[in-house]
Amino acid sequence: MVALEAWFDRNAEGPTIVHTPAELDAVLDTVVTWNAPITVQLLTAEDPGHVLLDVGLDARTGRGVLYYFGPDKPDGCISKGDRTAEPPPIYYFTGSDTEFPADAEIPLAEARRAAHEFMDNGGGWPDGIEWQPRWD
Template sequence: MVALEAWFDREAEGPTIVHTPAELDAVSDTVAGWAGPNTVQLLIAEDPGRAILDVGLDAEYARGVLCYSGPDAPDGLMSKGSDTAEEPPLYYFTGSDTEFPVDAEIPLAEVRRAAHEYLGTGGARPAGIEWQPR
């Protein structure tokens, strides 16, 4: 397990450092508690350029999105769900929005599981997620 930088609060002086699953849950709960779909960006604290996992959380609809880039996916990958939305979903990150593919949303439990796996594996792309090109 590694320490992660969790970027999600544009009012903060810097990232929240996450060392444990409980700390990751606290960050996820904070972001999920905000109105609408929001994103937390997770980076490896000791090597922030190695891998990035953007974790989109929409607690109101119990779904979310993932966007990963790392050594095995330098151009980036996005989650691929089984349902298709009518419009591309928008997730917000510190005041900016990001549009995701219409089929990018997956169950919120899977999003949270993937974030825990990313923490536990030191930044490896989470398994058990169907991925599609960015």
């Protein structure tokens, strides 16, 4: 398990450092209560920028998105869901928006599980998720 920097609140002066699964749940729960498509960016606290996992959560739809970048996926990859959204989903990160592919959304529980797996495996690529190449 590794400590993570969680970036999600544009009004915060810096990241929220999470050391335990309960602290990670607290961050994810906070974002879900905002009731909008919001992205939490997770970085390993010891080496920020080496790997990252963006976890988009939208309580209104019960869906989420993932974007992973790391040495094992230097071009990045995006979650691939079993549905197509029209229009393609947009998630917000500290005030800026990102449009994801129409088939990027997965169940909210899977997005949360991937965040915990990222923490548990030291910032490695979460498996058990279907992935697709990142968009250009």
